[in-house]
Amino acid sequence: MVIGLLVRYHNTRNSQDSEDLPPGSYGLPLIGETIALAWDNHQFYRQRFQKYGSVFKTHLFGKPVIAFIGPEAFTFFLNQEYFTREKANPQPIQELLDWESLPLLDGSEHRRRKNIILEAFTPQAFDKYIPLIEQTATYYLKRWEKLDSFAWIPEYRKLSASLTNALFTGGSPGPESEAVGEVIETFLKGFTSIPINLRWNAYGKALQSRDKLLALIDKAIIQHRQQPQSDMLGLLLTARGEDGSTLTDEQLRREVLHLFFAAYGGIYISLTYLSLTLAQHPEIMNRARQEVNQYAPSGSLNFAQLQNLVYLKRIAYELRRFYPINAATFFGLVKKETQFQNFRIPQGWGAVGGIHTTMHIPEIFPEPESFQPCRFATEKFASLPENSYVPHGGGPRDGHRCPGEDLITVLIKVVGIHLLNQYNWELVPQNLELNRDLFPIPRDGLKVKFGIYAENPKQKVS
Numbered sequence: 001m002v003i004g005l006l007v008r009y010h011n012t013r014n015s016q017d018s019e020d021l022p023p024g025s026y027g028l029p030l031i032g033e034t035i036a037l038a039w040d041n042h043q044f045y046r047q048r049f050q051k052y053g054s055v056f057k058t059h060l061f062g063k064p065v066i067a068f069i070g071p072e073a074f075t076f077f078l079n080q081e082y083f084t085r086e087k088a089n090p091q092p093i094q095e096l097l098d099w100e101s102l103p104l105l106d107g108s109e110h111r112r113r114k115n116i117i118l119e120a121f122t123p124q125a126f127d128k129y130i131p132l133i134e135q136t137a138t139y140y141l142k143r144w145e146k147l148d149s150f151a152w153i154p155e156y157r158k159l160s161a162s163l164t165n166a167l168f169t170g171g172s173p174g175p176e177s178e179a180v181g182e183v184i185e186t187f188l189k190g191f192t193s194i195p196i197n198l199r200w201n202a203y204g205k206a207l208q209s210r211d212k213l214l215a216l217i218d219k220a221i222i223q224h225r226q227q228p229q230s231d232m233l234g235l236l237l238t239a240r241g242e243d244g245s246t247l248t249d250e251q252l253r254r255e256v257l258h259l260f261f262a263a264y265g266g267i268y269i270s271l272t273y274l275s276l277t278l279a280q281h282p283e284i285m286n287r288a289r290q291e292v293n294q295y296a297p298s299g300s301l302n303f304a305q306l307q308n309l310v311y312l313k314r315i316a317y318e319l320r321r322f323y324p325i326n327a328a329t330f331f332g333l334v335k336k337e338t339q340f341q342n343f344r345i346p347q348g349w350g351a352v353g354g355i356h357t358t359m360h361i362p363e364i365f366p367e368p369e370s371f372q373p374c375r376f377a378t379e380k381f382a383s384l385p386e387n388s389y390v391p392h393g394g395g396p397r398d399g400h401r402c403p404g405e406d407l408i409t410v411l412i413k414v415v416g417i418h419l420l421n422q423y424n425w426e427l428v429p430q431n432l433e434l435n436r437d438l439f440p441i442p443r444d445g446l447k448v449k450f451g452i453y454a455e456n457p458k459q460k461v462s
């Protein structure tokens with residue numbers, strides 16, 4: 001009876017609204033289309049874009065939401081006159097991130113903090129991280145050499161845990177950092193679980209993991225004060241924004257919590273796709289090897305030297321266009337009623353920018369389902385419409401665009417150089433279909449046969 005009334009109310013709203021609101025469906029009463037989104041977030045945006053076009057309405061996490069897909073719509077969604085991120089995200093996301101960090105803030109406080117955080121993402125900062133990336137990569141490469149055959153994704157998760165822990169707590173690669181990776185994994189599961197906080201369920205365990213990570217960060221802040229270090233936490237402790245202000249410890253611990261979350265996933269996903277792509281495209285692998293051999297055949301690396309690796313950069317960009325990493329941005333909120341393409345965009349509704357679907361529009365990226373690093377040749381890239389290449393979000397750096405964009409390019413180049421200089425790998429028979437995880441990965445964990453690159457002159461016995 002109650003459900004019947006709700007369905008009727010829901011449908012009435014649908015038909016009353018349909019005249020000036022974007023097309024789309026509110027789904028089921030109360031839960032809207034949340035289950036479809038949780039089931040497969042990439043398919044959710046792809047199917048609705050195909051059905052309704054670049055702007056559509058839906059109902060997620062108890063709220064009507066409008067999605068914006070394609071460069072024009074995405075650019076519109078970034079207009080801060082009409083949209084804010086302040087308290088715009090579903091309550092569980094805010095609770096898991098401890099309520100207050102860059103993606104959950106907006107306006108002057110967001111800009112102030114963003115300018116401070118960006119100090120840890122400069123070329124000078126990258127020169128401090130490159131040795132950490134190299135040490136971590138070398139530790140795992142030696143291990144893989146001995147393993148010979150293995151599933152790469154669990155290994156890349158360990159590498160990512162070690163590198164994240166090195167950047168934010170000063171930890172070393174190995175079991176202790178890998179244990180932190182387990183805590184991050186449990187924390188991440190909270191983002192796709194039913195948000196009821198019980199001690200034993202996924203959401204409750206994710207909140208406990210959040211608190212463990214915060215305690216780890218608190219300890220690292222104290223240690224870094226006693227003994228300054230040149231990792232990312234070390235830089236953030238002293239970084240100042242345009243107005244000369246710094247982050248308080250309370251602000252810093254929450255920002256670092258979000259950075260842990262962002263970096264861990266971003267690192268293992270990027271490296272997984274790098275290894276998969278190079279194995280699947282021998283011609284791309286050969287060309288990348290030649291470039292590495294020419295510009296970085298040996299020795300420790302630095303940021304200036306990495307700029308010579310133009311082809312590897314194109315691969316790094318195409319990886320983030322081609323593979324389904326983020327389906328959408330964080331959520332925003334319509335703060336002032338507006339219009340887009342003659343559709344009413346009501347105040348108080350949620351809003352979101354579609355990422356992966358935007359980068360698969362054939363009019364902008366011809367043959368979007370084929371992997372083509374040459375799309376990112378300088379002139380071609382420069383001629384793309386604004387906000388059409390948006391793996392890290394769009395707009396200016398001091399807006400909500402991800403600060404990790406260039407760091408991921410550096411990571412892919414550094415690990416790519418070490419891999420291509422010394423190693424070869426082949427895929428073994430397996431299911432490479434991507435699963436439905438928040439960041440989809442090959443179902444069988446990317447099984448490979450891994451060994452020394454026989455044609456490497458350094459490995460040849462004279």
Ligand code: HEM
Binds near residue numbers: 263
């Ligand atoms: C492949 C790797 C990565 C991808 C695809 C990615 C993508 C994104 C996306 C789509 C957003 C949301 C943009 C929006 O809501 O408009 C974001 C935000 C953010 N990312 Fe990344 N990210 C990656 C790696 C990283 C790394 C390595 C870090 C830091 C070490 C990082 C730090 C952040 C931060 C701090 C934000 C919030 C920015 C803000 O709201 O001002 N990300 N990222």
